[in-house]
Amino acid sequence: MPNSLNSILITGASSGIGQSLAYFYAEPGKKLFLWGRSKEKLEQTAKKCHDKGAVVYLYQSDLTNPIKTTKLLHEILNKYNIDMAILGAGSGDIKADNDDIESQQLLYNLAMLNYVTPSLMANLIAQQMIQKQIQGKIVLISSVARFHSLPFATAYSSSKAGLARFSDSLRIAVKKWKIQITLITPGFIDTPMSQRLECDKPFLIPIDKAILQITNAIAKGKRELVLPRIFKLLKWIDLLSPDCIRDFILSRIKVKQY
Secondary structure, X not given: OOOOOOEEEEEOOOOHHHHHHHHHHOOOOOEEEEEEOOHHHHHHHHHHHHHOOOEEEEEEOOOOOHHHHHHXXXXXXXXXXXXXXXXXXXXXXXXXXXXXXXXXXXHHHHHHHHHHHHHHHHHHHHHHHHHOOOOOEEEEEOOHHHHOOOOOOHHHHHHHHHHHHHHHHHHHHHHHHOOEEEEEEEOOEOOHHHHOEEOOOOOOEOHHHHHHHHXXXXXXXXXXXXXXXXXXXXXXXXXXXXXXXXXXXXXOOOOEEO
């Protein structure tokens, strides 16, 4: 049975894209289930959403722990129906300046946060939608980093690539139940995550402009949105370039994070 997307779960709602999407969807008649790591920032998001008329439920959670996260999600799904889930929590942490390669802890944390946990959450929500005949929407946030083998961000680029493959596989799996899966693949968006990077940020997009494109893609049921579109071309340049040229270029990109 179709629904009007009145119950929306958003992870990463304490800042960046997740926070801005929470503000966008907040209005009378909406229930927002907002997840975030920072209690203070999450409460700030909740207040603004509440002021816009939405009913807000807050969940402070560490998404690097998939067992605790899915247990909490299971409890929520036993009490409420979720019409749309936007799994926007993630981290773009990169190799520290004084490390030769990324640390074991960083690799583990990003694998859990960027791939394992959102995949498990999406799968669990899809199961509820199938069981309750909810023709809902599940939105996953990847990155254009998934198109490239970034030596300073092996954990980030690989975890986002894995999430993209999962998204496309899940999309095909649930298509017959009319459940929509949308993958958002952003480049540089003017958010706190991008602001921490000390590097050139080509084609940087203001957050408001990005949100309009993202919500439009969700409304239209697109399978994927790459923004800006120029990164589709860069993806094919990467794929079609000889390995020696590609490796030379990628190995000379300099990025710092603070």
